[in-house]
Amino acid sequence: MPALTTVPDAQRPTGKFITEYVLPRWEQLNSFRSLLRHSRMMALMLRRRRVHVHQVQGIIAAYLFNGETVGGQYGRLTTLVSDQAFEACHSKSLARRYFAAAGLPVPEGRSFSADQKGAAADLISGTGPWVMKPDAARHSRGVSFGVTESTFEAAWAGAVEANPRSAAQVMIEQFQDAISLRFYVVGSMVQAVAARVPLFVVGDGTSSLRQLLAASFEARQVNPLLRITLPEISQGLLGSSGRSLDEVPGPHELVLLSEDGNLRLGGIPVDVTEAVHPALNDLAVSAAHAIPGLGAAGVDLLTPDVGSTEDAVVLDADAWSNTRMHRYPALGRPRRAGAIAAAEQILLRAKYWDKPVLPPESQDPDDD
Known part of the structure; x- marks a missing residue:
């Protein structure tokens, strides 16, 4: 057993999620004809809203609307994120203090x-x-x-x-022995939610972990996002699992080989936007609002059950969040809403950022 827990993997929260949401659909992994980068998707969504993306240098771009600069981006970081929010998202401890100050549960x-x-x-x-x-x-x-x-x-x-x-x-x-969820939050709305499922295999009683991983990685080739993020099969990939690549799991034995759902460590994203409890959405939005000026970000929560907020905690916020895990999930419905909502927010700022909240005739001249 892993040192983290003595509970069999199939009985742990992530193991139960895999049994219920992943294994019954494993033979129907999502396939896609092409894979767009996050920045490319954002540019397309902005162009449809008459916001021109002008590439300045390298990964730096400016947003132009009616000939005026109304924002920009640095890589995946856009002007929907304030300097204060950028600083907070660059430091896990600082972000954690913002969450705690807002009264949110944290590890x-x-x-x-x-x-x-x-x-x-x-x-x-x-x-x-x-x-x-x-x-x-x-x-x-x-x-x-x-x-x-x-x-x-x-x-x-x-x-x-x-x-x-x-x-x-x-x-x-x-x-925290829990399921890792990534919420993509824009403004005051959750646009998509993905469970970040860590590396796992199911034993057949005769194949080694190395062989099971090879078969799993071969099945993932149908999904372009999974294909380009596949890690090399090595002993280091097994992390803190305490397992060996030559080990042979028993028939139907679920084995969690990692605790980290990062795609480059063998994790897979599973869309659970419609499955999560509404209160978890509220918690994710509250976490984004706890950091001033965080207009668009990925918010990470840990919860033992996607249908409950009991023992759920806020883990992190990522201003550089990539929407590709939501657009190209391994399983579940693809979601484009994240890039669309971010483009809409940029357009709204372009139109109304410098406009008065009240019409001029309704303002009291003595207010000055």
Whole structure:
């Protein structure tokens, strides 16, 4: 069993989700004729609304409406995100403070600077299991699950090294055995929700994990998003599972090989927009609103059950969020609403940003 829990994988929240939502439809993985990049999709949606995307340099672009600059983008980051929100989304600990200040549920844990290694080690020696992550790194770099006293040194070194800023902190939090959900929030509305299912296989009693992974990855080739993000099959891919590639799982045994649903670590996105409890949508919107100026972002929640808010926590916010996992999910309905809603928000700002809220004749001249 993984060090994180003694509960069999099939009985864990993610295992139950896989059994109910994924395995019955595995033979019908979504296929798509083409794959558009997020920035390309945004450009198309803006063009349909008469907003011209002018490429300035590299990944920098300006938005023009009626000949005037009304916004722009840097990669996937647009002017729907304020400087304050950009700073918050660049620091997991800062975003967590915004969430907590708004009274939202967050995982228990602490942040440590690079010179507080001893204090961090003392925390690890207490009740766990623990997850260690760099404060400012992205794409799951430097994240370790199931950290113990014996693995602390390697996990700490990995988290510190992955931080893009030398002064950035390291977060240590208690592991939440839950389903990872990504909500794409624009303004005050959730546009799409995807469950980020980590790497898994189902045993047949004769095939090794290596063979099962090879068969799983072959099946994923029909989906262009899964195809371009397939990782190399190696022992390192199994992370903290404690498994070996040569191990042979029993017949019908569900094996979770990772805790991270990142596509480049073998995870798959499953659309659950219509399945999540409405209160989870409200929680995601509240998380986005907790960070001033966060007009469009991916919000990550952990919940033991997509149909309930019990024990759900807000994990993170990503201003660079990519809508492709919603547009090209492995299973479930493809969603274009994220890019459409973001383009609509940019158009609304272009039309009304500098306009008075009240017509001039209704304003009191003494207000000045």
